Amino acid sequence: MSRAALEMIGQSGLGYTFDPLVEGAIPHPYSEAVKAFSPVIAKLLLPREYLLPTLSKIGSPRFRRWAVDHLPSKNLHALRDIVNTWDRTTVEIFESKKRALREGDEALAKQIGQAKDLMSILMKANIEASEEDRLSDEEVLAQVRSWNVLTSPHPLTRYMEDVVSNALSRTLHLLAMNPEVQDRLREEVVRARKANVGDISYDDLIALPFLDAVCRETLRLHPPAPKVLRVARQDISLPLSTPIKGIDGREMESIVVPKDTKIVISIINSNRDPLIWGPDSLEWRPERWLSPLPETVHNAHIPGIYSHLMTFLGGGRACIGFKFSQLEMKVVLSTLVSQFRFSLPEQEIVWQMNWITTPTVKGSSGCPQLPLKMEVVDYLDSNSNS
Numbered sequence: 001m002s003r004a005a006l007e008m009i010g011q012s013g014l015g016y017t018f019d020p021l022v023e024g025a026i027p028h029p030y031s032e033a034v035k036a037f038s039p040v041i042a043k044l045l046l047p048r049e050y051l052l053p054t055l056s057k058i059g060s061p062r063f064r065r066w067a068v069d070h071l072p073s074k075n076l077h078a079l080r081d082i083v084n085t086w087d088r089t090t091v092e093i094f095e096s097k098k099r100a101l102r103e104g105d106e107a108l109a110k111q112i113g114q115a116k117d118l119m120s121i122l123m124k125a126n127i128e129a130s131e132e133d134r135l136s137d138e139e140v141l142a143q144v145r146s147w148n149v150l151t152s153p154h155p156l157t158r159y160m161e162d163v164v165s166n167a168l169s170r171t172l173h174l175l176a177m178n179p180e181v182q183d184r185l186r187e188e189v190v191r192a193r194k195a196n197v198g199d200i201s202y203d204d205l206i207a208l209p210f211l212d213a214v215c216r217e218t219l220r221l222h223p224p225a226p227k228v229l230r231v232a233r234q235d236i237s238l239p240l241s242t243p244i245k246g247i248d249g250r251e252m253e254s255i256v257v258p259k260d261t262k263i264v265i266s267i268i269n270s271n272r273d274p275l276i277w278g279p280d281s282l283e284w285r286p287e288r289w290l291s292p293l294p295e296t297v298h299n300a301h302i303p304g305i306y307s308h309l310m311t312f313l314g315g316g317r318a319c320i321g322f323k324f325s326q327l328e329m330k331v332v333l334s335t336l337v338s339q340f341r342f343s344l345p346e347q348e349i350v351w352q353m354n355w356i357t358t359p360t361v362k363g364s365s366g367c368p369q370l371p372l373k374m375e376v377v378d379y380l381d382s383n384s385n386s
Helices: 002-014 030-045 045-050 061-070 074-103 105-109 118-128 139-147 156-177 179-195 202-205 209-221 265-271 288-290 295-299 322-339
Strands: 229-230 237-244 253-256 262-266 338-342 349-352 358-361 375-378
Touching: 002 030, 002 118, 002 156, 002 322, 030 045, 030 074, 061 074, 074 105, 074 118, 074 139, 118 139, 156 179, 156 209, 156 322, 156 338, 156 358, 179 202, 179 209, 179 322, 179 338, 202 322, 209 288, 209 322, 229 265, 262 265, 322 338, 322 375
Parallel strands: none
Antiparallel strands: 229 262, 237 253, 338 375, 349 358
């Protein structure tokens, strides 16, 4: 699932293929680097938190690179190699796009996505911009590199890959646990596929109410990133929705948060708050989205950019790919559910609550995996084959 998620991001965002999605394919170095990033950066948590802010201001970039090469740290060298791989791939994609744009429409038509990807569109717009507004090649490359490394603990491509693949995995797991919901979803998708004589059009896909409800409910109850870290940029007084009592017994309606305070925002608790979502807030009920939501949801004024939820955060630091993630979920789910029936395996599935939730098999090594039983379904008739 993660391979498919990365490939969709690569083709639509960068106009580049990382994986042919066939059995036995050799992994792309970029894909391997993306997967290795989170484990490596986790091992450098303390130096990154307490030493990097100071060390990054010492000397020139060339000196800092020399220091990285010569410091006796296996993890630091692994991180260096990951960044080098990202940079090589970024430059390769950029130069390929630039050549195709110079050669004209015929060369663009041979590119992955036929130059309809986000990167090609932005590069073409930059070429057509006035001299005053045009970005230099180095500035464009810097924008592309921002897809790799953001201030979050995950690169954007890795974050989107994990969020989408884990949201899809969680949804398939829930559908296997709730076969009646799976059957209802399949009926809706199959009707749409028959009406479209094959692939469902974009407008019809996003208009499927029960598919939308299944996606929203999964992202509410099981946000792929259950928490996020933020730092206060100034002294603030944080208002509370419900007053609390301090250790001195006084009732408090707000909390003073000093500048530079590190704050852990619990996305999952906001999405599951029974005072907002009602007494069934811990239940997976897609049907809740098919009727008007409780007034408490609207009155809570949750600042999230998606469905009164904090799943994709809000404000200037909100997830820039949340619309893409929703569409990706619907495309994959509609394809799989119309052709396969999913049921639970003999093994017990345990979800690990890390920065990004991951499925594992109880008693295993802890490596991410989600085994499910699958049965082929022919949506053109009512027959199915194991």
